[in-house]
Amino acid sequence: MRRLYPIASVLVLATLAGSSWTKAQDKEQARETLNGRGAVVRLYVGWKADPKAYTTLTVALDGLDVLFDAVEQAAGESVPEDAAVVVVPDDQQDSLIAEVMDGCLFGEPYSPGGRITLWPGVVPWVQLNPCLFKDALDQPIPNAEVEILLSDDPRFYGADCQLWIANARIDENGRMWSPKASASCKLFSFLFTVIHPDCGPVPALSHYSSSQPGGDHLLTVGALPKDQWCVFLDALGNPLPGADVKLFRGWVWKSTSELLGQASPLDESGRLCPPPWCPLLDDCCLVVSDPNYGTAIVEPYDKMFPAIQPPLTTCVVPLVSRESDANERSLRGTVIDDSGAPVVGAVVTCGRVTVPGGTRLRAFFGGSYLSGKCAKALTDKQGQFVMHLPLANSDGTLGRMVPLDATYEVGIEAPEDSGLEPFYGLLPAGQEHTITMATISPGPKSFTGVLLFQDEDGIVNDPAKLGQITLTIHVTLADGHWREHTYSNGSWTQQEELPFGTYCATGEWDGILHVFGPVEVTADSPERVVLTVSEIRSAETTYSGRVIHGVTGQPISQALVMQRPWPSQIAAELSDERFMQVFYFGPEAAANGELLQFLEEDIGWRITRTDNDGHFEIALPTSQQDNPETSIVAIRENFLGSELQSRFLQAQTDDTATVLLPDMKLFPAGIVVLDPCVPEPEVLSVENQVRFLYATPADDPRSWVADLWATPVANQGVSVFRRYDLPINRLQSVYVPADVTLTLTIGRRVEQSAPVVMEGVRLEQGEVLDLGSVQFPQAIQVVVQAIDSAGKPLEGIAIRCLPDGLDTANRTAVTDIEGCAHVYVPPHSQGRLVAEYYDEETQTTIREGIAYRVAGEEDGGKEFVLQLSDEFLDGLVASK
DSSP states (O other), X not given: OOOOOOTTHHHXXXXXXXXXXXXXXXXXXXXXXXXXXXXXXXXXXXXXXXXXXXXXXXEEOBTTEEEHHHHHHHHTSOOOTTOEEEEOGGGOSOHHHHHHHTXXXXXXXXXXXOXXXXXXXXXXXXXXXXXXXXXXXXXXXXXXXEEEEEESSSSGGGOSOEEEEEEEEOOTXXXXXXXXXXXXXXXXXXXXXXXXXXXXXXXXXXXXXXXXXXXXXXXXXXXXXXXXXXXXXXXTSOBOTTOEEEEEESSSOOTTOOEEEEEEEOOTTSEEOOOTTSTTOOSEEEEEEETTTXXXXXXXXXXXXXXXXXXOOEEEOSOOOTTSGGGGGSEEEEEEETTSXXXXXXXXXXXXXXXXXXXXXXXXXXXXXXXXXXXXXXXXXXXXXXXOOOEEOTTXXXXXXXXXXXXXXXXXXXXXXXXXXOEEEEEETTSEEEEEEOBOOSSOSSBOSEEXXXXXXXXXXXXXXXXXXXXXXXEXXXXXXXXXXXXXXXXXXXXXXXXXXXXXXXEEETTEEEEEEEEEEOTTSOSEEXXXXXXXXXXXXXEEEEEEETTTOOBOTTOEEEEOOOGGGOOSOOOHHHXXXXXXXXXXXXXXXXXXHIIIIIXXXXXXXXXXXXXXXXXXXXXXXXXXXXXXXXXXXXXXXXXXXXXXXXXXXXXXXXXXXXXXXXXXEEEEEEEEEOOOOSSOOGGGSEEEEEEOOTTOOOHHHHHHTOOTTTTTTEEEEOOOEEOSSSOEEEEEESSSOEEEEEEESSTTBOOEEEEXXXXXXXXXXXXXXXXXOBOEEEEEEEEOTTSOBOSSOEEXXXXXXXXXXXXXXXXXXXXXXXXXXXXXXXXXEEEEEEETTTTEEEEEEEXXXXXXXXXXXXXXXXXXXXXXXHHHHHTO
16 A cells, blocks of 8 residues: 655654664664564655655565565565665654664665665765755745655756655745765665745755755755746736747747747736746746737847846737737738748847837837847748837836837848848838748858959968958848948958958058958859959058147147047057046046056057147058048147048148148137936946037137037038047046137936036136036926827827927937827926928928927926928828
């Protein structure tokens, strides 16, 4: 008959351990004492299907030994080879046998002629420690029931044998005394399955290798309390009860990802019971499917840095119910190949929708994500897919429907083995689309041949010269965009394959710049592609110019002239502080001798000084003169700098081929000291910078003020060198024009923030205005309702705030189904609220708008009505 082990048994085992028998009697005496006594033995048959499948037998001992032949005789039938024999102290009817066992279990796989000797011997030291059970959040699990399994390995995934021994209960602190097993037997380890109150049976993973004698035996349980389970929401913020979820390994979806476990249904609240092997849902992608919604991919941390993340609490699924009103704004379609067959398992991606006029709405996923994150859907067996891009409401929460006239920006990639080209396009919302994916043309997909470079002396074979060649490949993408690949200083020689495209190269040796190509490299190109030199010129270009006072016209001596440094141009490892100094390099650097010494002496950056007449000469690499980042700057302490962008330069040369530069003007500067205080962002982006702007009076008649605002396009490439963007949360100095009345505007780029505006600022040269910590007030939201000429609300219209004066943020919102846009405006400001679009024919921006004026927080929610003309709306729709 089968006997179930009582729940309290483990506690009894703990009290039996420490019996005095083995201290008072030796092994031989125990052997004589127990010989012939009846031991209760468990015979496990069929345990692979049911770990609790055992029969209890009474077997006469041969001394201290349980003979397997006697077990078979007691069973009354032959014993299968995969059976196991276990002797448990609390099963024993004979107290002397239990006392000799000293609280230890004895277990062996069955083998004919085998035996178990009931003498404890050595007990694994980890079993002398209390067990401590913690969940996936590293919190103790109190008062839960535990199944105890005897095994040949303390790891679930390494164990070949698992036999149920007993159930026990963890105390209120997550602890339980460990059972013990004699190491003289092959089955001497224990596995534990916690019956978690919310997650059900969950294996406990042993940290035996990191446990210490006398300490707790830590076991982690891949379980979470129900209130910590991840909730799956559709694109409108509604839970998806009953939807199936499958897990795949990897941060970003790939068609070859490994499936982790079976599909799990969400509960009635749309929550996923966490799988024990991945309880925090980290390093995984999920496929969510429901016949009433569709099938979508969720990448919880897509485009994020692979790092330890907090437990996933919310997953936004880019789907809506087919019964929802929002479904008519979904993206729907069928993907086929050029033979008309459905494409199964194609990934449909979309990160933004565009409304009439060109304004884009980004997908909303909650949390801090980089801007490249996309929503993704999967095609089914018929090649069909559906998606509804999740968007944010005016209050920043999930739930806005895609505007009715929006256009999805879509990319589609078929499985790798399908042989189909990716598709990129703009697909209107609410329509049924059929997308045909073209077969990839036969032949090679990249260039794997030999590149040869031919100069005036023939094919370049010198390894040193080849190591000086930089190869640039211009690739046109399927969506019409382009990408450029640059392989600097011979690194192209280390590539086994290179993308097809337009190949150009430059190489510098013997003081000469060699320009090779361009050559179009395609699948039809020969195995050996030769790039012939197309231009030869000096490797360096010498520039000669003069630095003068922007107001008096007098020469300025000892001004510093250099190529503007960027971190990407410095071939050295930069510390975080040095990176910030170089990235935000401005005219204020003239006062930072330590930074200039680092650039000139440690980096070898070329810095020249003007002579008494303000003249200078500087040589820069010719190959960089057309680079948009390349410019020459002149700086001096307490002056706004001057910057000359070589690509706008109308070059003139003298007899020595030196390029003559227009005068570079330095304007006297005052100094503003400030610390822009911003909450530390979770993700670094340009929006986390602070903009520093200033304006001079429009009616100032002085000619030097006009020169201050000269643009490089209209001024032979020369403009004032100033800093616009400031790093956050650090005290710093910023130069502003001296001897002129200024309006300062300092603000963040995020529309929810308002700038700090200071009027009537006037500083003398070198005078300091210390603003200290600058805090940025919150912008306020006003409501703008857009209506047509008949008074009907207009959905999907982008409304922009144009406050009078300067601003640091793009304050735009799109009208909802009621025609209302919730636009952030700076408090205590006035200006215009406009709808706009760009007219390609006239090359102008067309606007219609209304004036606004707001005070402080009391005007939050103030309503404005913007009536748009039929003519404007026709132009807006046509501008798509």
